[in-house]
Amino acid sequence: MNLGNKRQLSSFLLMLALLLSFATPASAVLTIQITKGVDGAQPIAVVPFATDKLTNALPYDLVSIINNDLARTGRFSPMPAKDIKAIGSPHDGGTVRFGDWRLVNMDYLLVGRVRQTGAINYEVQFQLFDVFKGEQITGISYPFVANDTRRMAHRISDIVYEKITGQRGAFDTSIAYVTALSGLNNKRKFKLNIADSDGFNEQTILESSKPLMSPSWSPDGQQLAYVSFEAGRPQIFVQQVFSSNGQRQRVTDYAGLNGAPVWSPDGQYLAMTLSKSGNPEIYLYGLASKKLTQLTRHPAIDTEPTWSPDGKQLVFTSDRGGKAQLYRIGLSRYKPVSKARRLTFEGDYNARAAFSPDGSLLAMVHGTRGRFQIAVLDLANNALQVLTDSRLDESPSFAPNGSMIIYATNRNNRGVLAAVSVDGRVHQRIEVQQGDVREPAWSPLSQR
């Protein structure tokens, strides 16, 4: 399926969606393209699911969402729909003729059907096959409602991805990011947005004429902490993203910096940067106790804390050695138990670290010879690998399954997002229709 067809299909689906359900403001505001894939992406045929018995059509086509999800990883090469039609349209295991699919070198086959179970209620039943072995890998059925159609498709993609790669899928997730629009008379508009991981369903959860920064997801994926300059100075807020009491509360308003909030893995603390002492230092803020613990004490800049997934280490940026580099301190019960130790030695500048979900890698902004790129440090052997080839990259954030790193960069003088696989082989470009987009934060895995 080429890009033009995808776009036509999306706009067709969008119109369909608007006709069917005005409560679904879905459009691909972010468009995601693979700019570099892997050799030997695995061929898979996702046969259009049987939907002919439905009395109320689905707002979206499940199969095209699944195909887009799989193709976007760069690890799968879904068969175009018209080629599938020429071979056959099985909807369950009983009608699959594996020989036909082996002839066209398909490794995997996904078939399914959707049943109507109520006015807006459906049930999808699907089976994934290993074509070479002629065996079913998995077969599942799920109930869902019309408004959850996209989400249902992402969950199916998650299962297919997990069964084939052995790694959990991260399609049923969200991305938070900041957009900046320049307006008349240099009046700018900043928005804090969230979108599905495929760029659909963009929703603005905060808008301001002053900068918004540093969105950070709570571990349960229900809240975002961020920095807002709405009062003319930086303050840290926490906002409910999805729930009905979508209130936000100001967490800190100290003199000087209030920045870089990140949740502890257990959700009880925010690590943050405050300069109320006169100098930027890292603190822990107890969300229940509302008490601060100061973690660093150094006349240099200390900022951008990030937690190891087990909560026992905190890595941060400091220029205590003269230039920005990453340092690590050990924590026990939220108290520092070891002195700050320098972690990075390659390059002139290493900052804004992010731990991989398994804690083995540290992504960072790596500056060398005037270029700022995304690099990963393997904490087991201290090997640094530069993953990108641009010059103004920042804000790396891991997908919650550890497969990709989304980051902000600059393309044709615009702020855009991009993503790269942790091995550096797959590259995606993610663009918005207008303005600059920055500071992506990938949500945790949804609670199943």
Added chain:
Amino acid sequence: MNHKLLLAAVLLPAVVLSGCETFGGQDGSDVVVEDRGTQTDGSQGVDGQDGATSSGAQAGTAFQGHPLDNPQSILSSRVIYFEFDSASIRNEDRAAIQAHAQYLSQHSSASVVLEGHTDERGSREYNIALGEQRAKAVRQLLLFQGAVASQLQTVSYGEENPAAIGHDEDAWQQNRRVEITYKAR
């Protein structure tokens, strides 16, 4: 997902902000300076605030207005520039900072906001901290040369409010700066 959508749609209007202007961005501060300038042209503002200190004496021979409005005065120099990833004040900027310190020490009701900025390179929160260090460096020098702490306020916008749009050294050097903005003169 329907929960997400519906609830977000309900929430959206409630959380839309109109940014309040406490001491705002560049546009706002420029306007403030001009407004006060036209007031003090009538000279009652200067006399009222500063007693016998006449603006003519400070501004030199030709300029009749407020010294802060004299384009020939070193006080018109209100932006201090920095090297990349540095908060060290360059020698060529020391005279301007000294002039502002002197003005502040002679006008106790005058006050300034020192707004620190960086270029776009590197990470955003580090740049916020770097912008603050730049503002603090200017503050330290102003204090050292006679200004008092209550006259000085600092804020950092990091790379969020560039003076020049562009992605090359030309723009970057204009963006690595501290802006001295008079809130009261």
